[in-house]
Amino acid sequence: MTLAFQAHHTETSESQETEDRMSRYEPSKIEAKWRERWAETNIYEVDMRAAKRPFYNLMMFPYPSAEGLHIGNVFAFTGADIYGRVKAMQGHDVFEPFGYDAFGIHSENFALKQNIHPMTLIRDNVNNFREQMKRLGTRIAWSHEVDTTDPAYYRWTQWLFLQLYKQGLAEKRSAPVNWCPSCKTVLADEQVIAGKCERCSTEITHRDLEQWFLKITDYAERLLNNLNWIDWSPVIKTAQRNWIGRSEGLQTRFAIEGTSESVTFFTTRPDTIFGVTFMVLAPEHALVDQITTPDQKDAVDKYVTEAMAKTAVDRQQAERTGVFTGAYARNPLNNERVPIWIGDYVLATVGTGAIMAVPAHDTRDFDFARKYDLPIRVVVAPSDWSGGELAEAYTDAGTLVNSGEFDGMASQDASEAIVKKLESDGTGERTVAYRLRDWLISRQRYWGTPIPIIYCDDCGTVTVPEDQLPVELPYVENFRPTGTAQAPLALADSFVNTTCPECGKPARRETDVLDTFVDSSWYFLRYPSTEFDERPFGRELTEKWLPVDNYIGGKEHAVLHLLYSRFITMALHDMGHLSFEEPYKRFRAHGVLVLGGAKISKSRGNIVSPDDYYASHGADTLRAYLMFSGRYDEGGDFSDKGIEGVSRFLHRVWDLVERYRGQEGEPQLTDEAERLLHRTIKRVTQDISNLKFNTCIAAMMEYSNELQQREALHVREIETLILLLAPFTPYVTEELWARIDRTYSVHQQAWPAFDNELAKLQEVEVAVQVNGKTRDIIEAAAGSEEAAVVALAKQSERVQRHLGQSEVVKTIYVPDRLVNFVTKG
């Protein structure tokens, strides 16, 4: 990365300019001044109660890392800020808050590495972030700042947990969970990426532990259905649909011979049920111990132990393996005996943790059958099937064979018929299965919100009474994770030992802390209500400001924060705390900035700080450059190669204003100039609403290029240019606004309006084609009659040369765009 420091303002040029009574644009001389003025005059604060046209403009609050804001954050926040600034100029009372998602493994791991206590570390980081955000020139309402590690905030995170608990949506249960051996804590499924820890990329193992879960699966159907109407970027909706993973099928069971038990399983292919030649249970399946025959016990025990020790990645990549349990089940449809195996390709957490194996029609079962020499029976015939053995599993639909009364039916009809039969027998039922699983929220770490639960020998699990919140996170010297299922807080006796709120006897506190995503699942509800100490959010303010009008953030949270916060909002709605069930009216995903093709991160050593650019070019130039150099929703590879172009543009705008100030008298605004003015306003206004900031800036560049050609400038041209630019470059426009003696602040002015009629071109260029090839371009008045334009087109010498002697068989006319002569031959 090379920074080009340019001397725009050398000693010589300065003195020359002074003679001309012209000044030079020097960002460093104006930015601090206006930042102070904005703070003194509170222009970005909102009267939350009196606001007439409330508009909640939200950006994703960041994790305040020690490295400070990087260029990717700046890119994201600038776009959101521009949007908020335009809305404000359009007459809305824009509320644009900011905060810090400062609990969590990331902060804690860093604190461990640096050997600084997170309480100290985070405070410093937050201060640094706040300063950098202020320098960026955002219109944040700083009086509503939120910090998830502040007891005044997490008190209400605990309150939220208690409400969920009372509602039966939070429960502690034993389950196989994802364990990160490096972070030494459990993780939610959403935090496991391809079998690895989201934070440190260590391969995940599984443990059976008593853990707290939030029952997000109760809301699976609603979370899915609401996606049909919320106004969100399609990418995110798709990601959520896939994650929820709804599938319809049949749940049924095969009785186990010689016991009263049966194996329950789910299948999306009831049409293949006659092809079952064995069954497979997950090694962790509850029935394994019960049904294993004595002669198979050693083999089974050994296999189970080995499977449990493997990482998720190993279990996925390894060859299919399994062991026979010695037990048999009976297929009720054909009364066949089928052997029951265990195998680690069947996952305990998917469906019922057991499958009917149909090797002929499932690739995984096919491989398994081949390996252990189990029978493969075709029951769904491919269209070209001659009755022989299959070389590989046939997984598509077909015609049923070897399936008794269902022979000859098509797959879909057969599925339907088989489900009906099992339903009427009472041995099966239609079921909807989801891929989504409950949200695991316990963490065996220190740096998080304590779970407000107390265990009493007599009273059992007891909630901390709401008036005793918050359960404060104690300062402990040794906050290192223990590596066992115990959290560091378990070692802090003064924290653990308490009394039971119900019976008063000695009791123990829960020592796990909450997943950070619980903290962030409701922060947008807190922002408008930061003034309240006695409740998480006020009803009136919440009704007035929520749901969020515009939320801009990264796609990386598609199935984490964005799914969790929808769930929490729905649950609070159902408990009567909120009148709405979707938190964000509109969500737009911005792109990700990368550097040299790699994601920006400290570990890659490719952090680019905005500070260097603040110093070399000013915050305005950085903002405008980031917005100009590509699409906001796509992001891309960051390079500062073109920053000089944007810098030049801002200098030109400055010089234009200076020229205007120095000019004598004022010219008439010609009709043509008037039209260009309206056209520019229209382009910028429309592109902003679609977050196409790059083309906005291009339009303003074109406009200023045009103004530069003028002998003299009209006041409306100068004013409009400053106003249009104001959301993008707030400092320099404030300065220029003052320089033309307008009232403070430019950011409180009305957004320029355009007249659609005036924005239209009067003269248009019409392409004249012969057989689809453009041969000439002619000028015509906009809205001309077809006959007139065609006549004009025919007169063109170039067109005539191409027409030659050929006969025109067809003439296409597209008003104001083109004429196409189609000739014969």
Add this chain to the structure above:
RNA sequence: GCCGAAGUGGCGAAACUGGUAGACGCGACGGUCUCAAACACCGUUGCCCUUAACGGGCGUGCCGGUUCGAGUCCGGCCUUCGGCACCA
């Protein structure tokens, strides 16, 4: 493997519902200014052929199709990025 997005000059990128491909900017080249340089400003800049001038051909990842006309629509590939991944 499945789902999603995208492939356009030397580079970042534009292009409304199928209608002048390359706006805007970077870089490069030429010029003005300067003792000189930097800055600034003016001009040229998709590729190829050709001309004194005019002109002509090709061109939006590849192959094909629809259409008077395709960057845009359809079919089939290739590549890149993102997401999910033994989901039964």
